[in-house]
Amino acid sequence: MTPPPAQTQQTVGVRAFWRAATPAERRWVGLGWLLSLASCIASGLATVILAWSGLPLHFAGLTVYVTVYPPLVLASWWALCFGWVWAAPLVYAATFTLALYAGMPLAWALLFACSNPLGLAVYALGYRAIDRRPELHSGSAWLYFVMLAFASSVFGSAGALIWSYTNRIDNTGLLPIWQGWWLGGLLQAVLLVGPLLWLTRRRISAWLTRRPALLAPPPADPRRLTLRLILVIVCAVLGYGAGTLGLAEGWVQQRLAGADARQLETVQTLLSTAWSFYWVMALFVLFVGFFGYRSFRHWSAANDRLLAELEQLARTDRLSGLLNRRAMEEALDEQMQRGRRHGELASLLMLDIDHFKRINDAYGHAVGDAAIVALADTLRAGLRSLDRAARWGGEEFLVLLPQQDAAAACAVAERLRAALATLPGPELPRFTVSVGVASLQAADRGWGDWLKRADGALYAAKQAGRDRVVATD
Known part of the structure; x- marks a missing residue:
């Protein structure tokens, strides 16, 4: 079997690995995965026990909130190096375990644990759509990774809403938790996952290039994946904006309970202005996403025609028009x-x-x-x-x-x-x-x-x- 091109995105298929891996590969990868699972569960419990959620950080006169969640670092590395199927059980088990430890009802815990696997799916979708490896050895590669990390963190932070609801947390406490989850996820991705990929991904790529039998099949329709990626990023941007404004509005209204009418009118005017600006930006983001997808479709169709013509030229005798x-x-x-x-x-x-x-x-x-x-x-x-x-x-x-x-x-x-x-x-x-x-x-x-x-x-x-x-x- 011919190895894939140097830039082709690689994920390890679970079935392919089970069939084609050598005993040594099974031993080392299996041991590494089990150790990661144990570490994810232990560090996830530590997040609750040591109260690492919604930690305040003061920067330039502002207070921002960050959540430290180590399972997300390990799971992100597995998602980007081996594939989403390897990473999702790690972070799901960790989140489900800590939810039960914190007293969350079973049904809510099962749903709550899906948030971070959903966020990791953004990484998998993003790199499959462009058919590239997450090897962060250029500025453009880092920029794309940060963009995906932001979308992944916003989607993963959806669990904050379930956490706040089941723990009876009001709007005043919800903003720090939600902001801590997405901002903490983004910072962990940029400061920890990115450097870890920079150090290890090329070695894994070299190993998989030598062992193409371990790879999962490529995507059947890259155009559909690209559309999904654009929709994911647009939804992440719009969801982030709406979530931030909504939570900020609830927080401000609670803090201004009992204020005089003039103060309330001023705040309401500011909030109305902020929401108006948000909807204008939302329309702009939707337009950019639609224009980007249409441009991609046009480029892709033109590229397909060019490749078909080149393939035809490569197979055809120029003078006779018959096969060469x-x-x-x-x-x-x-x-x-x-x-x-x-x-x-x-x-x-x-x-x-x-x-x-x-x-x-x-x-x-x-x-x-x-x-x-x-x-x-x-x-x-x-x-x-x-x-x-x-x-x-x-x-x-x-x-x-x-x-x-x-x-x-x-x-x-x-x-x-x-x-x-x-x-x-x-x-x-x-x-x-x-x-x-x-x-x-x-x-x-x-x-x-x-x-x-x-x-x-x-x-x-x-x-x-x-x-x-x-x-x-």
Whole structure:
């Protein structure tokens, strides 16, 4: 199996790892994952026991709140190095355990534990959409990682609402918890997960490049993934803005309970202005997201067309418009496989323009090229859609006839030879072709044996006087 390109995104498939991993790989990866699971559960409990949630930090006269949650660091590393399937159980188990320890009802704990796996899914979606590895060795790579970290942190902080509801926390206490969760997640990603990726991801990429059997299959539809990524980022930005304003509004209203009418009117005016600004920005963000996706679709479609054209050029002979030698070799390989697996009949025609050098010498190379084009047009008109015709070299052509035995192939060859012998045209002199026919045999070790017999039949046709069809015995 060919290793993936150097920049292709890599995730380790659980099934692929179970089937293809060596005992040493299973031992080390399995031990590392179990140690990470134990560490996540222990450090998650420490977050509750040591009250690491909503810690106030004073900066430039402002107070911001940060939550320290070590399981998210370990799980993020696993998500970015191995894949979301490896990371989600780690952080889910840690969050579920601490929720039960804190006395959260079972049903709420099961839902509450989904918040951080949801946030980690943003990483998985983001890097699969652009099909790149999270190797942070450039400024643009760091910028993209920070953008994903912000969206991931906002989605992960949704659990703060469940935590506050089940613990009867009012709006005054909800703002520090919610801000602490998303800001703490973002800071942990930038200050801890990022450097950890910078130190380790290239080694993991080198290991996976050597072991492509461990990789999960690539995404089937990158465009749909890109649309989902844009929607995720837009929702994260809008959700962050709405959540911040909503919580701030509740906090301010509680703090101003009992204030005079003038103060309340001033605050209400400020809040109304802030919400108006938010909705204008929301429309702008939606427009940017829509414009970005449409631009991506246009670029992607143009890129697909260009790649298809390049692929067609790489497989097509420029003068004749038929398949080139490389493309015909691929078709012969496929036909050999079908013959071995299903016993499918097939035949080869090898055609050669008789006395082609005389045509070039007498009429010039332009007329010789016209003869090649005329032969190619005749082949296209006289063959079935499943047949394959190629310019094999110079004035020599090869035709693959699937599901045809030698007798049927000879009939096709005779019809083509007769059509070419009667081509009209004042600028194109009459020319003939010799044709060798060979059917696929069970004893053929490869298409080279098959081709050799067709070439031998062509040689026999030329020795017998040209302008004829000869089949091998």
